[in-house]
Amino acid sequence: MSTCLLTIAYDGTHYSGWQRQLGESTVQERLEDALVTIFGQRVPVEGAGRTDAGVHAFGQCAHVVLPRPFPLEQLMPALNGNLPEDIAVRAVRPAPDGFHARFCAIGKRYAYRCVTSRIRPAVGRGYYHWVRRSLDLDAIREGGQALIGRHDFASFATNPGYARKRGTVRTIRKLHVARRSWGFDLVVEGDGFLYNMVRAIAGTLIDVGSGRLVPAQVGEILRACDRREGGPTAPACGLYLLRVVYPDPLRPAVACTDPDDSLS
Numbered sequence: 001m002s003t004c005l006l007t008i009a010y011d012g013t014h015y016s017g018w019q020r021q022l023g024e025s026t027v028q029e030r031l032e033d034a035l036v037t038i039f040g041q042r043v044p045v046e047g048a049g050r051t052d053a054g055v056h057a058f059g060q061c062a063h064v065v066l067p068r069p070f071p072l073e074q075l076m077p078a079l080n081g082n083l084p085e086d087i088a089v090r091a092v093r094p095a096p097d098g099f100h101a102r103f104c105a106i107g108k109r110y111a112y113r114c115v116t117s118r119i120r121p122a123v124g125r126g127y128y129h130w131v132r133r134s135l136d137l138d139a140i141r142e143g144g145q146a147l148i149g150r151h152d153f154a155s156f157a158t159n160p161g162y163a164r165k166r167g168t169v170r171t172i173r174k175l176h177v178a179r180r181s182w183g184f185d186l187v188v189e190g191d192g193f194l195y196n197m198v199r200a201i202a203g204t205l206i207d208v209g210s211g212r213l214v215p216a217q218v219g220e221i222l223r224a225c226d227r228r229e230g231g232p233t234a235p236a237c238g239l240y241l242l243r244v245v246y247p248d249p250l251r252p253a254v255a256c257t258d259p260d261d262s263l264s
Contacts, residue, residue: 002065002066002069002070002072003063003064003065003095003096003097003098004063004064004092004094004095005061005062005063005092005093005094005095005099005246005250006031006045006061006063006064006079006089006091006092006093007059007060007090007093008027008031008057008059008060008061008062008089008090009058009059009087009088010027010056010057010060010087011056011086011087011126012051012052012053012054012055012056012236013054013056013127013237015027015030016053017050017052018047018050018051018057019047019050020032027051027057027060027087028045028047028062030084030087031062031083031087032044032045034078034079034082034083035064035079037082038070038075038078038079039066039067039068039070041067043064043065043066043067044064044065045062045063045064046062046063046064046100046101046102047060047061047062047101047102048060048061048062048101048102048105048108049102049105049108049244051239051241052196052236053236054126054236054237055236055237055239055240055241056127056239056241057240057241058240058241058242058243059090059109059241059242059244060244061105061244061246063099063100063101072094075089075092076089076091076092079092093250095250096250096251096252097252098252099250099251099252100252101244104246104247104250104251104252105192105246106191106245106246107173107191107192107244108189108190108192108241108243108244108245109174109187109188109241109242109243109245110187110189110193110198110239110240110241111186111239111240112129112185112186112188112198112199112201112202112234112240113129113183113184113186113238113239113240114128114129114130114135114184114185114186114202114206114238115128115130115183116131116132116133116134116135116182116184117130117131117182118132125237126237127238129202129234129238131183131206131210133210135183135184135210136208136209136210136211137177137179137184137209139208139209139211139214139215140177140205140206140208140209141177142208142215143205143213143214143215143216143218144175144177144186144201144205144218145175146218146219147172147175147201147222148172148173148174148175149171150169150171151170151171151172152169152222152225153168153169153170153194153197153222154225154226154227155221155222155225155226155227155229155230156194156197156200156201156204156222156227156230157194157195157197157200157227158195158196158199158200158233159195159196168194168225170190170191170194170197171190171191171192172188172189172190173189173190174187174188175188175189176188186201186205188201189243189245196233198239199234199235199236199238199239200227200231200234202238202239203231203232203234204218204221204230204231205218206231206234207231208231212231213231
């Protein structure tokens with residue numbers, strides 16, 4: 001049986017997140033429904049991580065073990081022909097036996113999108129966070145520098161009890177603020193993320209940009225290891241999973257690091 005790595009884009013507006021949930025419409029469930037149509041049986045799809053309700057993706061990844069031989073070049077069009085219009089498989093790649101989309105991932109890249117405008121935008125409000133005033137992006141960049149590197153990110157985990165069980169130390173490799181004509185994108189890449197960690201970082205840095213916090217306070221919040229010290233958790237609609245990072249060549253799960261249930 002062949003193992004395949006899927007790269008998937010989706011508009012999360014009308015889904016209760018990635019992971020299948022009883023009585024809820026999820027992206028994972030829609031993919032498994034499409035595979036039922038193709039293969040005539042339920043085929044599990046295992047994602048690289050969970051995304052919450054309302055979160056979008058350009059580069060979510062998942063693996064699937066095909067129940068019988070099937071031409072890989074035909075799998076992407078077959079899946080897309082059976083998926084709703086707000087989910088698309090962008091690539092299908094062969095993977096070694098034992099490969100696991102989640103446990104073999106060595107990093108993820110997210111973007112958080114903000115529109116800054118005094119007047120409420122009327123169009124597309126499910127795809128960004130609206131901030132009612134202009135922000136100081138230089139201050140956001142300065143504050144974000146404190147987060148780069150390996151740290152305990154307990155102050156940015158919105159479920160501290162769950163996070164403590166698995167540990168809260170993570171490494172942020174890159175944090176970049178890109179100015180746009182309508183606002184900005186905050187791009188963060190790391191080896192893994194705690195529950196709602198990127199949204200908590202975004203909310204805290206928005207507070208820095210608005211002047212409610214000064215850049216030096218970001219380091220203080222980080223060292224406090226207390227979620228109550230940080231800024232608010234920014235809304236889900238502004239968050240995009242851009243990419244899941246894997247070693248090249250792909251390696252099977254037995255060669256990967258230990259699984260960590262706190263990865264988002």
